[in-house]
Amino acid sequence: MTLNNKQRQYLKGLAHSLKPVVLLGQHGLTEGVLAEIDLALNHHELIKVKVAAEDRDVKKLIMDAIVRESGAIKVQTIGHMLTIYRQSEQRKIILPRG
Helix, strand or coil: CCCCHHHHHHHHHHHCCCCCCEEECCCCCCHHHHHHHHHHHHHHCEEEEEECCCCHHHHHHHHHHHHHHHCCEEEEEECCEEEEECCCCCCCCCCCCC
16 A cells, blocks of 8 residues: 555644654564554554664664564654554544545
């Protein structure tokens, strides 16, 4: 699934008031963190993940791995914050048509 511009803007608006659900710490991206992200996506569909990596390249690699492993779509990244979306079985967010 891919998002068009209108859908991406809609999700950015919804995500604006959200607090990060998962915080990546010093241990980095572990199986436990991925399981937590999966649970959060199943429950909320749209979540923020805070990646506290100092090195810009390492942070980008971690964010790309989160998107790939979770099967989600990257909505946006701002600083250390990654916003991702994955549709669940019981759709909670109705996306606008493109």
